[in-house]
Amino acid sequence: MDRRHPDAPSPEAAILDLAAELRGRDDLPDERWLLRFIRSRNAGVTDTSRHLRKRRLLPYLLAREEADPGHWERLGVDDACRERLVTLLRAKPRRTASGVATITVISKPWPCAGTCRYCPCDLRMPKSYLPDEPACQRAEQNFFDPYLQVSSRLSTLHAMGHPTDKVELIVLGGTWDDYPAPWRRWFVSRLLEALNDGCGAEARAERRSVRADYLARGLSADAGTRAGECAGLQREVSRGALAYNAAWARLYGGDPRWQALAAVQRAGWDRVEAAQRANEGAACRCVGLSLETRPDAVTEGSLAAMRRLGATKVQLGVQSLDGDRLFASDRSADADCVARAFSLARRHGFKVHAHMMANLPGATPEADKADFARLVGDRRFRPDEVKLYPCALIAGTALERDWRAGLWRPYTRDELIDVMAADVAACPPYLRISRMIRDFSAKDIVAGSREANLRQAVEDRLAAEGRPVAEIRQREIAGAEQDPGSLSLATFPYATADTEERFLSWQAPDGRIAGFCRLSLPHGGGVAMIRELHVYGRVSELGQVQPGAQHRGLGRALVEEACAQAAREGYGAVDVISAVGTRPYYRRLGFFDHGLYQRRQLKG
Structure with missing residues (x-):
């Protein structure tokens, strides 16, 4: 691996060199070995734009394979060697290490019945989401279209070397049951149709057609253009002069382009069921569908409709079970409402995924610990999964005005990690904490934790103190071999x-x-x-x-x-x-x- 290449090697030459290296060893090299290999091929090439990059090798391998299925075999790369190459070159292996390829999609901006003081109100997004969150960026770039979001993500995962035959779909954005029923059926139909089309030429052609239709309607997927369209009303919302719902009505409700879309983004149950039947034998199968709603929106009827769509998990914004904290945050669902929603969801067979938030208005570290202990200890609750994250102060929210008036303060880093560590230590062995921080960009957070690796800091604290952890995510074997x-x-x-x-x-x-x-x-x-x-x-x-x-x-x-x-x-x-x-x-x-x-x- 010390040969110098005055001329930048082609991706094909590098892949064949890698295949030769792999054939000469029994083990699979690690990431550091691969980076040294790539650096050795770039040595002496002064034009860095011509350097080999790891992220380009696997897409090249897969593209050549798709264009000419026998290409690599003719060059001496058999199936076993090909699998080892894909494993070595795969980007971000953790994405499918838990057993499924997860794809998160965002629903379109829509009015929300809630008025939570901490909730972001960006008119480019469904309420509580921000344009800089990765899934939201992808949604905006794809006109919030379900087919485009799933199909483009499938293509990316495939190019990164991840199998996509088992996909969990997570639908986020506001309250699912607030959207019209015909639109909900259309949305899920298109999610499944994207999976049914997979990653091939048919999917690429459909993406081009769908994009062309949005552009022909005069809609833009450009973030700057959409920010400009929303700017005037957004300033009024941010200073508290106009409610999100009222601004939405002016921006979207009165726009003939969006109204025309609403007229065609509708489907009946026959389309949903046809997409479901096709997916049973598709190359990319839906192995889970998660929908997000509020506890006070959960009814027998809403759960039956979710189930008919194929949903298997319901995400519920609980945030807190403490009445004073809920009142201070302008939350509408109290603990009894949450308990009823949990009970209904569990009786219908759903996995119950609760969202809990530390450091809400009126909270203290000790009260937060007691709140979480109640969530996991009280028989009326006991969710299967939790998103546990700190309240972050986002510009333009009512909480920002409270903060400036001295009515709320963010926890110090030590206070926050102490709370989160206590919560993790309190988790029973059947509970999984899916995340501990929102994907908010650091520049969007006015005050509060900006620590992207908060989970790692919490795990380090628990390890240093010798506290055992039963929570699932820290115990799953992920991609490791196990006898x-x-x-x-x-x-x-x-x-x-x-x-x-x-x-x-x-x-x-x-x-x-x-x-x-x-x-x-x-x-x-x-x-x-x-x-x-x-x-x-x-x-x-x-x-x-x-x-x-x-x-x-x-x-x-x-x-x-x-x-x-x-x-x-x-x-x-x-x-x-x-x-x-x-x-x-x-x-x-x-x-x-x-x-x-x-x-x-x-x-x-």
Whole structure:
């Protein structure tokens, strides 16, 4: 690796050199080795614009493969070597290390029934989101169109070397149930249609067609143009002279371009169901659909509609269970409302993902710790997943005016890490903290934590103090290899207001988990419910076995154990809240389609 190249090598030559290096060794080199390899190829090339870049090698490999499927094989790169090359060149491997490729999409700007004092009110976005957040940037660049957001992201993940056969869709932006029902059906239909088209030529042609239609309507995806369109009204909103909803009505409600779009962005259930049937056998399957709403918007009817769309998880903006803090923040949903929403969602089989916020108006560090302890300890709550993040002061919010008046202050760094560490330490083993910081840009935060690696700081504090952590995210094996023979199946039971819950997990000797299953046993008997099944490890392409835990029968064994436990407790059947793309999997395990769920009868 010490050869000098006065002329910049081509990506093809570099890939063939890499293949030769890999054939000569048994192990897979690490990132540092790869960077040294690339630097050696760039040595002596004075024009840095002609340097090789890691991020360009894998897209080149995949593009040549797509244009000429036999190209690399003819040059001596067999399938095994090709897989090792993709693994070595893959960018940001953590993105699919938890077992699925996650794609976040943002819904269009829309009026919100809430008036929370800390909530950003940027007219370019649905309320509470900012244009500089990565997912929001992608949404704006794609006209908030669901097909464009998913299809372009699929293409990017594919170019980065990530398998995209299993995709979890996360829909964020305001309150899902505030949007018109025909639009919601259209939105989900287009999400699934993007997955069904995959990453090939058909998807590229459809993206070009959809973009051309938006441009023909006079709409712009340029951030600067949209900022200019919103500027005047945004200034009024930021100084508190105009409410977000009133400004939205002027900006979007009175714009014939957006009104014309609303007339065509509609769909019936027939289109949703056609997209779902196609996705069952698609190359990119939806293995999870998460929708965001407010606790006070949750009803039997809203959950049934979400389920018919194929949703498997509901994200609920809780923020706090303390009445005084909620009142000080102008929040409408109290603890009883949250408890009712949790109960309804769990009875419908949904995974419950709560958003909690530290440092709200009126909070203290000790009160925040008690608030989180109540969330995870009170039988009326006990969510499956949590977004736990500090309140950040964003310019133009009502909280900014409170701050300037001396009515609110951000926690110091030490106070904040102390609160977050206490919360993580209080987590039971069935709970996963998905994130600890919003994706707000540091320049958007007037006061409060700007620490992008807050989770790492919290984990470091816990490690330094020797406090054990049971929370799932710190225990998942991610992309690591694990000998299935070393795993043991453990059951952690806990009670909620309406159910007896069983958290079944495959555990390694060091406490890490390779997969888990959430089983709900409703009080009073009847039908049990599998609310989630997840096996960790690098996403494996359908029909192939990759390193990690997936495709080794661990999921099947979890399902069988869940059914056995339900039968022992006297339940006659088990339902599963399957995603659209996992329906064939559960059919192979003996489940049959049953209304909005899939069911297996149990032997008495």
